Amino acid sequence: MTRPPFSRILILALVGSAIILAGTIIGVLALWQPRSLDAFLPQPQTVALLENVTREDIRMFTAQYPALQAVPMYEGFMNVGVVTLPDARQGWVLSATEKDAPLPSSNLRIDRQDFLLSDPELQALLTSDEPRLRASQDFSLLTRSMRRDERWIFVKEPGSTVLPALLRSMIPESRALIVMTKGDTVTLRILGNTVVPGRRASAAIPLLTPTPDVTLALGNPKEILESRLQHLPEDERAVEIGMLTATVRQLLGGQWSYSYDLLPFLRQESVLHWRAATGTGGLAFLFQSSMDDIRSGKARLSELHERFRGSLLGTVVVDRPIEHGMRSTILKSDPSQAEDSVQNIRDWTVHTTRSGDQALMSATRGRDIVITNSREWLDQVTGIGHDLPLPSRLGSPVAGGSLSPALVDRVIGDSGGLPLWQWIRQQLEARNPVLWSIEADSDILTLNLANPPQTHYPAPR
Numbered sequence: 001m002t003r004p005p006f007s008r009i010l011i012l013a014l015v016g017s018a019i020i021l022a023g024t025i026i027g028v029l030a031l032w033q034p035r036s037l038d039a040f041l042p043q044p045q046t047v048a049l050l051e052n053v054t055r056e057d058i059r060m061f062t063a064q065y066p067a068l069q070a071v072p073m074y075e076g077f078m079n080v081g082v083v084t085l086p087d088a089r090q091g092w093v094l095s096a097t098e099k100d101a102p103l104p105s106s107n108l109r110i111d112r113q114d115f116l117l118s119d120p121e122l123q124a125l126l127t128s129d130e131p132r133l134r135a136s137q138d139f140s141l142l143t144r145s146m147r148r149d150e151r152w153i154f155v156k157e158p159g160s161t162v163l164p165a166l167l168r169s170m171i172p173e174s175r176a177l178i179v180m181t182k183g184d185t186v187t188l189r190i191l192g193n194t195v196v197p198g199r200r201a202s203a204a205i206p207l208l209t210p211t212p213d214v215t216l217a218l219g220n221p222k223e224i225l226e227s228r229l230q231h232l233p234e235d236e237r238a239v240e241i242g243m244l245t246a247t248v249r250q251l252l253g254g255q256w257s258y259s260y261d262l263l264p265f266l267r268q269e270s271v272l273h274w275r276a277a278t279g280t281g282g283l284a285f286l287f288q289s290s291m292d293d294i295r296s297g298k299a300r301l302s303e304l305h306e307r308f309r310g311s312l313l314g315t316v317v318v319d320r321p322i323e324h325g326m327r328s329t330i331l332k333s334d335p336s337q338a339e340d341s342v343q344n345i346r347d348w349t350v351h352t353t354r355s356g357d358q359a360l361m362s363a364t365r366g367r368d369i370v371i372t373n374s375r376e377w378l379d380q381v382t383g384i385g386h387d388l389p390l391p392s393r394l395g396s397p398v399a400g401g402s403l404s405p406a407l408v409d410r411v412i413g414d415s416g417g418l419p420l421w422q423w424i425r426q427q428l429e430a431r432n433p434v435l436w437s438i439e440a441d442s443d444i445l446t447l448n449l450a451n452p453p454q455t456h457y458p459a460p461r
Contacts, residue, residue: 035113037079037095038139042130047090048082049133049154052097057423061153064419067092070118072104077151081133083122091119093126141444142178142189152180155420162418163190164411166399169228170196170438171445179424185391186427188447195227196440200396201269203437204387208286208377211433212273215401217390221266224399251285251373252304252360253311264300267292271401273377282357286372288381294367301362301369305353309338312355348382390437391450400437402452408434424449 037049048065050057055073058080062069065082067090074094078101081093094116096103106114108123117123133139139154146152155162156176163174167190174192181187201219208215218224229237241258248256256262270289277283291297338355348363348370361378363370372378390400403411408428412421428434429451439446 035111036134037081037093038134038143039132040095040110040113040115040126041081041083041093041133042125042128043133043136043139044130045084045125046081046133047084047156050080051153052077052149052151053080053153057153060423060426061419065090065092067118072116074104076101078103083125085119085121085125089119091117091122093117093122138176138191142176142191146180147182150180150182152178153420153423154178158190158420162420165228166224167438167445167447169224169231170194170398170440172231179420181427185448185450186424187393187449188424190445190447191443192445194440194443194445196398196445199223199269199398201399201437202271202390203392203395203397203400204389205271205401205435206273206288206381207386207388208273208380210275210284210376211404212275212284212286212402213404214274214407215271216274217269217271217397217400219269219398221270222263225266251283252308254307264292265289284372284374284377286370286374286377286381288368288370290367291364291369297367297369298364301351301364301371304362304371305340305351305360308360309340309353309355312338312358345382350378350382388435388452390435391448392437392439393446393448394439394441397437397439400435403434403436405431405433 036051041049048061050061054077055071058068058071067082068080071080071092071094077097079095079097083091083093085091094103095113103114103116106116107120108115108117108126110126115126117126138156142154143152154176155178158174158177162177163171171190171192171194174190177188177190179186179188199219201217205215205217229240232240244262245256245258248262265287266289268290270287272288273284273286275284338353341352341354343350343352345363348365350361350363352359352361354360359373359375361370361372361375363378363382365382370378370381388402390397392400408425412425428449432451435450435452437448439448
């Protein structure tokens, strides 16, 4: 048997290797996807990055970044970065999110990836030796654990005015933020020096009917409130405290000291539900917390009922004779018209002070307390109720709750109509309440927002 020449074997081996190599290259090319813009944008000059966004998303940010007005129309989703040019003007860089997503046009190609630049000077910045945005520690911290297909917006040095008051009290100075959508949840991450209480709030809130306008759950309300007041000018701090004590006086009557009467009720994890007066009902509130010390806590509750009883508008007619055969008739306030009752309902002790339509109820169970003027809500929280889980990424909020659609719009309005908040509002159902939670992880403060499942709330009229 004659063996084939060695040269033929070598040729066959080389051909086979070439075929395998060609197949590998074709496979790699088929799997290739464009890299995110953060791998190309220069870190020092980048002021914003919008990933997986539509042309409508970009339009909403043109008030903040006017250069984006010149981004051409396109279909689907793109990535766009906003970069400061050497002459202090702003320019933009557009790239595709996927290899099959065509750009409107292109004027730069780097590593097989096409870009559309608003200004020729951007080419030098994209190819310079400057560190890339991806290498920035701040950017890496904010995008940690995020997926490539998530829709998000990164903003560097946003300024303190972009945040609502409660968030500003927890992170007075912010270096950067990122807002993203995942499913039905909108998440805002803020990087800076956080001032957050260690105690966690509940990860769920009671489901109440009728629906409160606002529910506020705080892990350490005393510390959060004092932190907020601490960062206010002295005159504004006095106004805030005055408004708080005036609200309590309106509800409960009597005179109240912020330090000696109110703060002791705010030392433990607490939940406040509030519903404004309507044509079909008056103002309703319900406060849930726990007592540091049962004896002193019950004494404070008794004093609360006593002050409320003294504020009730019950009246009696006093008719008495005066000189020269004349008589005097006056209407006199009579707190004794109030009725007090104590009942044991399930495992709760309920104390009620009532006069006509005005009532105050407190319920205790061990260290747990409930204070309310709504018997309907009291029955729900002391009975077999249902909870609404708050949106959360870490599962350990320091604050949370719900807001009515009107209050959500008010918060957005108080932000000065900034594009960031307008964009966030657009991601949420405008006619339904919004659940929210605040979480803290090292130097990152996270705000989660989501509409509750439709099964939990009646359809809006």
